Amino acid sequence: MFINIxxxxxxxxxxxxxxxxxxxxxxxxxxxxxxxxxxTFAHRLATRGIYQGFAKFFFDSAEEERDxxxxxxxxxxxxxxxxxxxxxxxxxEIASMHNLTKMIQTAEQMERQVYDNLIEVRLAADTDKxxxxxxxxxxxxxxxxxxxxxxMHDLLKRIERNSDNSTILLQMIxxxxxxxxxxxx
Ligand SMILES: [Fe+2]
Numbered sequence: 001m002f003i004n005i006x007x008x009x010x011x012x013x014x015x016x017x018x019x020x021x022x023x024x025x026x027x028x029x030x031x032x033x034x035x036x037x038x039x040t041f042a043h044r045l046a047t048r049g050i051y052q053g054f055a056k057f058f059f060d061s062a063e064e065e066r067d068x069x070x071x072x073x074x075x076x077x078x079x080x081x082x083x084x085x086x087x088x089x090x091x092x093e094i095a096s097m098h099n100l101t102k103m104i105q106t107a108e109q110m111e112r113q114v115y116d117n118l119i120e121v122r123l124a125a126d127t128d129k130x131x132x133x134x135x136x137x138x139x140x141x142x143x144x145x146x147x148x149x150x151x152m153h154d155l156l157k158r159i160e161r162n163s164d165n166s167t168i169l170l171q172m173i174x175x176x177x178x179x180x181x182x183x184x185x
Contacts, residue, residue, distance in 0.1 A: 020124040020133070024072070025083050027117050031069035033088050034110045038062035040090060041103045051100055051170065053177030061107070064148075068141065075136055100170055101159055108152040115145045 042058035045051045076083055097103055118141055125133035155173070162169045 020121070020128050020130060023117060023120045023124050024076070027121050028069050028072050028083060029086060029088065030114050030117055031065050031072065034114060035062045035065035035069065036088055036090055037094055037110060038065060038107065040095060041097070044098060045100070051174045053174035053181065054100060056181050057177050071140065101166060104152070104156055104159060108156045111145070111149045111152045115149050118142055118145055
């Protein structure tokens with residue numbers, strides 16, 4: 001018992017020292033996983049040709065997630081900190097998903113997970129007194145992520161409230177997305 005406590009106390013600094021690195025790597029992983037997932041959705045929708053507005057929406061979202069991952073990497077690059085990269089695995093369920101409502105549900109879930117992990121990074125950085133990282137996460141990453149979670153949450157609630165006519169609603173939203181996309185320069 002006594003030896004166990006001693007060993008926990010001995011390893012504690014190592015555990016906490018690595019915590020920020022682990023959650024930061026996790027964040028990069030989640031951003032690129034979201035990017036690949038949205039790319040999969042976009043490709044499937046574009047191929048089937050029914051929801052072209054949503055296809056473009058997911059292509060754009062995939063780009064955004066990639067940019068987020070890149071921002072996190074750049075922040076570490078200029079500080080000479082190294083990260084480890086692991087496989088980004090898309091599950092078979094996601095790879096073969098063809099139902100648009102399920103895609104939106106998956107996207108909403110992913111955005112929330114990305115947000116939750118950002119909070120973990122923020123907390124770990126604070127514990128390490130790494131204030132530049134605290135500032136970066138708060139100012140650059142969190143604000144945008146909050147908006148993304150809100151958008152996906154509202155979209156999903158709209159669909160769930162109209163579950164009896166979800167196909168008509170999805171087609172209407174798709175039309176709206178196309179109009180907005182056409183207006184963009
Ligand atoms: Fe993101």
